[in-house]
Amino acid sequence: MTSSPIRVAITGGGLAGASLVHALLAHSHLDVHIFESSPAFKEAGMAIGVARNALDALDLMGPSASQCLQQAGAVSMRGVRFMLAQGEGAGSMIDEAHDNDGQRVVHIVHRAAFLRELLANVPPERMHASKRLDHYVETSHNGVDGFLTIHFTDGTTHECDILIGADGIHSTVRRLLLGEDSPSAFPRNTGAWGIITMRPFAEAQSSIGKDYINKEDAREYSWVGNGTYFMHNVLSEGEMVQMILASHDKNAESPDDWQRTVSADDLKKLYQDWPPHLYKAVNEVRN
Structure with missing residues (x-):
């Protein structure tokens, strides 16, 4: 049967x-x-x-x-570094999740x-x-x-x-x-917002620097500031770099509001005290 x-x-x-x-x-x-x-x-x-x-x-x-x-062009990160972006010790690494133990950390791939x-x-x-x-x-x-x-x-x-x-x-x-x-x-908006953009590898490396954007030593960087955040990683077989800016707006905590307009002046104010190479990258995102 x-x-x-x-x-x-x-x-x-x-x-x-x-x-x-x-x-x-x-x-x-x-x-x-x-x-x-x-x-x-x-x-x-x-x-x-x-x-x-x-x-x-x-x-x-x-x-x-x-x-x-792999066929989608995923890039394996050798590590994920958490960096301090403001205050005493700005530019220093807080911690890192890495592949030295033989375990895979994270692959970055374009959704589409x-x-x-x-x-x-x-x-x-x-x-x-x-x-x-x-x-x-x-x-x-x-x-x-x-x-x-x-x-x-x-x-x-x-x-x-x-x-x-x-x-x-x-x-x-x-x-x-x-x-x-x-x-x-029904989900509720927590007030967190993010701006996501893609840059060709050469342009991103020119802004942020070869110490942080490197095809041969691909790592994801998470920069943490005072109420601000900036992440970048490599994808598309090393041809592109994704950049994410994020912050939180308590006034936007609502079950109905799911989009927010962030102006160039907003970003300038939020990231004005960040290291020059990162502030330069932020300027390129908002432009």
Whole structure:
């Protein structure tokens, strides 16, 4: 007797959903489909750090997942250095997580490139764009409960045995599962904000210096100041450098505000006492 495959529906076509569908497709007893609310499967962010635990998880998925990371141009950091940017001892290293113990620290990869590789071998008939989840209904089959019919806002439906929400911080699955009255169903803005930009390697090295931007000794740097933060790392096979500026605005703590405009004057004030080479890099970000 041949049993029916387990039907798995994944909502959310970002890196989480793409990683999951990539891993599950290797198992023939699973009928896996992935649904994305946008018209296309794409990533809006820049780069991410895939750290030790995540690298181990990719290994558990099988060699193809780790190969996707490399094919996407990921750069392995030899260490992550935490640096003091202001006050006494500015420019000194606070601590470092490094690979001297033989363990991988973190790989930096562009989101869009990694997503493309993870989805490259997914059959087109398993990928469904423009499918925004509206609700699901529990059903039964031959007297057995636990089956689901998921309904999309375009009026279509899909039947499955397992529904997995990989639909991000504003997850519809989380809201439907926990209920409209649950505070855990709705995220809250903590007031932290960040500006992310990419620079060609040569330009970034010219601003920050060869001591900190080095293809042959690639490391991530996290500079910590008084209420300010600046991180940079190397990606895209060493061709690009990602820079992240961040701070916190207590007045922006709200469940509704998810975007903030930061002016050039704001950045100038926040980073004015930073070391010259870092302040120069900040100026280039705001320009």
